Amino acid sequence: MRFQYLAIFLFFFATTYAQQEDKSFTVKYINQEIKLDGILDEPIWSEAEAAGDFWEYFPIDSIQAREQSEIKMLYDETNLYIGITVYTAGSNYAIESLRRDFRAGNSDNITLLFDTFNDGNNAFLFGTNPYGVRREGLVSGGGLDLRGFTISWDVKWRGESKMYENYYTSELIIPLTSFKFREGERKWRFNSYRFDTQSNESSTWMQIPQNQNIYGLTFMGDMIFEKPLGKSRTPFAVIPYITTGWFNDREASLQESSVKVGGDAKISIGNSMNLDVTLNPDFSQVEVDDQVTNLSRFEVSLPEKRQFFIDNNDLFASFGGSRDANPFFSRRIGIAEDPDGNTIENPIVAGVRLSGKVNNDLRLGFFNIQTEKDALNEIPSVNNSMLALQHLVFSRSNIGLFFINKQTLGDDAFIVDEERYNRVLGIDYNLISADNTWSGKYYLHKSFQPESSGKDLSTGVNTQYNSRNWNIFTDWVYIGENYRSDLGFIRRTDIVKGGTGIRRTFWPENSIFNNHSFRIFPTFIWRPSQDMQNTDYSIRASWEGRFQDQSRVQAQWVNRYTYLFNSFDPTRTEGAVELPADSDYYYSSYQLEYNSDRRRIFAYGLEATFGDFYNGNRFSLEGSLNLRIQPKALVSVQFNYDKISLPDPYSSADIWLISPRFDLTFSKSLFWATLVQYSNQRDNLGINSRLQWRFAPLSDLFLVYTDNYFVDRFSPKFRSINLKLTYWLNI
Known part of the structure; x- marks a missing residue:
């Protein structure tokens, strides 16, 4: 035992003092x-x-x-x-x-x-x-x-x-x-x-x-x-916009033209804080989301692309566990569901956002955003707010506190009582050691909503050790069955989840490999309300090699167990017979992946997955092709093919997702980007083409054309054209 303590001490001594001298x-x-x-x-x-x-x-x-x-x-x-x-x-x-x-x-x-x-x-x-x-x-x-x-x-x-x-x-x-x-x-x-x-x-x-x-x-x-820095001299920026557009919604038999004005303001408070104000914001120029094929039972998170939410976003979005228990996910704001369960835009009326450093150790974030009432789709007006504090401790670690409030306004008959408000209070400790050898997150969150009856906690422990040859981490999460964060991203509640990963990396000399590594990563999920029944597990074993020319190869084996509490069709085929509730499945698959040298004019990546899938089989082929025509153009294609074969009477399917993208840059201020996305799982062929002229610093003229078609009958679904002018003015 004394030998082990001595070895650990010598290791930390070496990793601490092996760093280069200050420059x-x-x-x-x-x-x-x-x-x-x-x-x-x-x-x-x-x-x-x-x-x-x-x-x-x-x-x-x-x-x-x-x-x-x-x-x-x-x-x-x-x-x-x-x-x-x-x-x-x-x-x-x-x-x-x-x-x-x-x-x-x-x-x-x-x-x-x-x-x-x-x-x-x-x-x-x-x-x-x-x-x-x-x-x-x-x-x-x-x-x-x-x-x-x-x-x-x-x-x-x-x-x-x-x-x-x-x-x-x-x-x-x-x-x-x-x-x-x-x-x-x-x-x-x-x-x-x-x-x-x-x-x-x-x-x-x-x-x-x-x-x-x-x-x-x-x-x-x-x-x-050479001399101390002074005070900021440009405390105020105004970014007005005007947009005009036309759309034709064939599904709703609705056609409309509009003119819209609004804008943002950025106000510096001292040198360290920033106040962002938005009024009647418009995000028509924001790039469309990349479609994905979803074979899982759960929602897929997509990255935030709206500029208003980006600055100091980590102050708000870094709480909890990013995969299972993120209490704040900015894309929830401005999105709602209609009575049929379809996701639609819910316009933002106005918002304010304060963020930055209060002093050397304390960061502060606060926002308050109001969304619009949509009586036709039974969507109430909602006030969304969050207060976040983050205080530096030790060398680089910090303690964070937050409070989230989503409050429904008005007394409309379509407002369900249990959805009138949702509040979440939480504390996080984020560990980062001075030399990055140790990192982790430890958190406890509690939600408050009408008629809450306990079991409304979310808590987690994550610790990672990272050295040149070893990477070891463990991650444990508990989410109570009544925990809610309506502004967050919570895949599912009523779980205890635990996983531990170990990676060993080798650095060979005089080899075609720069490094290669072996990794094992088992994950288990239990359901507390069912006497800790094991509902899922996955055991992953993989090998990865990184070549000297920057290409990469990986092989992986995954063994899974899944218990279905609800019926589920992984193909999402309309009218299909779903896998029954209260059934369980053991299945394994294999994966091979190769990514070529990305420095080349033509680069590509391929990934093949094959093996069992629930009570059937799956073969998937995913890839990307990228061609640079320097310096003016980048042409790329992303594709995903999934062949799902389940025994009768369950559904089998050939699922395609193909996304060619064309980026043309006529100059450093004039850009044209076109994205085409074909997905037969979503029954959609989408085209988004955007011409952008940056005529002054951060000031743009956008022309955006969007077109969507049904795949099965190739008929128009939704079409729009938008022209938007924004100008950044320092006052």
Whole structure:
């Protein structure tokens, strides 16, 4: 036993002190103008201190980068100026297109991360590529996984690039009002990561081991400002819009034209808080959701794409368990059900949203959003509000408190008593150790609704250990049968769920593999109201190999048990005989997956699943094909085929989902995107085509055409055309 304690102590000692020494550079204050042209020819750039000596992250994380990068920064009272020199092995760059907010991992680019509150939890992200295409985003939760990474956030800034032989330069001008920070601050934590497709190298300014995310906020250096930062000087932005549209709903025999006006306002409160106000918002320009084939018994969650909900979204959406017990899911707002159970839009009348830092350790989030009454569809007016607090403890962990209230207004006869209000109160502890070796979440939530009779708790424990060779986690959830969160995403109630996963990763030398790993992940679900009856389990065993050329292969075996409390048809065929209630099934399946080198002009991924499915069989083939026509176009196709074979009298089906997408970028300000989605499970062929002209920073003209057809008889279902103008005005 003493030997084990000694081994654990030595391991933690090694992981704590094996980190690279701190790196820093000084950001010089200037009083002269920088011309934005991507060319670093102003004399002041030669006086700026450089952040250099990048480390390789892939394929080897223990050596200096072969192709180096150099970052210089200057600032004045208004802007942060960034000059970047990126050295390359040639000029054969790979890019997706000229569209803003590009994906980074499959193209040449460099990204900058700014942790302005030095807390290791949240950061602003700005990136560019050799063509001067820009992207910006937010990182939350320490960057532990993709749930804390979004590039849906938008803010005003400028950037240009210039290509030379064997290197390119970029010049960025970011208004200080684009950041949130403490007045009088002298230091921000900083890191940068870069993808180089020609040398097949990823690199970072601070050395990061490959078992950590490249955008994680654990391994960061310091940027030291020559003089303290001042107060924000642009406290107010107004973003009005006007839209005109026409739609024809063939199912409802309804045709209508409309003109709509509204807008948003952004009001800075000090340097650290932001108040967002929306009035009569319109989301007609937002990209349509990607359709999915659903063979499960449960609802599928889709990501938020509306800009109003993005900024500081982690303050509201990170409570509870993201898969089973998320008490707040912003897509619930503005969506309702008609008397037939169909999901329809429920317009938002107005909303306010306050979020940001109160002081060094405390974050505050609050929103209040009112939705419109729709008497024709028996939908009442609803007030939706939430208060969230998050306080930093220890080095990077935090304690969060929240209160959610969904309140029905009015006294209409169609309002059911038990749905007049729903309230949820909860506390979360989020663990992130200083070196990211340990992370986890521990929470307790309680709901309140009319005639609540106990069993209305949701609680969970999640702990993860992550080292270079081992990743071990355990996750346990309890959701009472009367627990409700009407603004959340709760797959089902009355469960105790437990799962533990173990992954062992190997890093071979002189191999075609960069790394490969074995993983086992058993999950069990019990139902407390049925004397802890085991209702489900899945046991997954998998092997994954990542090649030196960035392609990837995976093989997986899954053994499942399912007890059906309610009848269910996995094919969702109209009029089909459903699998009966109170029946159980044992079934196993196999899965093979391959993803090619995504740096290539043509890249693809294929995944095949075959084996048992309930009391029958399943064969599924899923894939993606991507072709880049640089730098103007990206053509892609996503497809999913499922052959479900169940014995008579149950339904068998061939289910298709095919989604070609065409992205054309005529310039860095004019984009045309078209998405076609065919799903015979949903009986829908959908076309969404969007032309966007960004005529000024964050100011756009959209022309959006949407068309939907029934698949079985190929007749029109719904058609609309919208023209929308938005303009960002700083006051």
